[in-house]
Amino acid sequence: MMQNAKTESELSKNLAKVRSKIRQAAEKANRNVDEIKLVAVSKTHSVETLQTAISVGAGILGENKVQEAEEKIEQIGREKAEWHLIGHLQSNKARKAVELFDVIQTLDSVKLAKRLERICQEENRESLSVLVQVDLANEKTKSGVLRKDLPEIIEFLQTCKRLKFDGLMIIPPFFEDAEKVRPYFSELKKLRDELLEQNVFANETGELSMGMSGDFEIAIEEGATIVRVGTAIFGARKRG
Numbered sequence: 001m002m003q004n005a006k007t008e009s010e011l012s013k014n015l016a017k018v019r020s021k022i023r024q025a026a027e028k029a030n031r032n033v034d035e036i037k038l039v040a041v042s043k044t045h046s047v048e049t050l051q052t053a054i055s056v057g058a059g060i061l062g063e064n065k066v067q068e069a070e071e072k073i074e075q076i077g078r079e080k081a082e083w084h085l086i087g088h089l090q091s092n093k094a095r096k097a098v099e100l101f102d103v104i105q106t107l108d109s110v111k112l113a114k115r116l117e118r119i120c121q122e123e124n125r126e127s128l129s130v131l132v133q134v135d136l137a138n139e140k141t142k143s144g145v146l147r148k149d150l151p152e153i154i155e156f157l158q159t160c161k162r163l164k165f166d167g168l169m170i171i172p173p174f175f176e177d178a179e180k181v182r183p184y185f186s187e188l189k190k191l192r193d194e195l196l197e198q199n200v201f202a203n204e205t206g207e208l209s210m211g212m213s214g215d216f217e218i219a220i221e222e223g224a225t226i227v228r229v230g231t232a233i234f235g236a237r238k239r240g
């Protein structure tokens, strides 16, 4: 399943290219590039490739499966990078996720939030950063909180002592034409801005995690503070 190891020069070249595009998109949108974090999405890639990526400056890594992440993080070291969970979290993997990840980007139910809060208490984890994954397209097959259900989870997060509600995340529907995804990004930003006025975030700005290899520049133009880029850094993934 794992891909062949990527070389240091390949990864550093790709990272530089992505960072330069991030800078250009930020400039185009009159934004400060320092407010945009790059999550290098390393799912399906080998421990060796991840270690090389870290050595050439990938500071934040994104994984979508708890078990795959566990194997990698055990070998690489928890403290060697910041680890983000970007895939759906099943409740039976919640304890493991609390142990492994710095940020859970895919919080999608009150039930899961309750469980994570309780596990943090039990495991003496002082704080856990979470983003709420929002489903703006009403895609029933995908995870994510529907707009109408947002108030309930946000209200619950206000009562949490350990979970830090740091922002919103979206995986929009796929379009061949990346421009078609722009309305989802701008709508998520609008939602974030409304929530900012309600003072519900644990930080001052409210993160917006949106944009992948095919559309991260558009996402940045629309206000992304976190982009999740896999293919443009690591190359194409083999299908599982």
Ligand SMILES: *Cc1c(COP(=O)(O)O)cnc(C)c1O
Residues within 6 Å of the ligand: 041, 043, 064, 086, 087, 171, 211, 212, 213, 214, 228, 229, 230, 231, 232
């Ligand atoms: C795989 C994945 C990405 C990265 O996708 P690329 O197109 O390879 O950049 C970003 N976000 C999520 C949630 C993913 O699962």
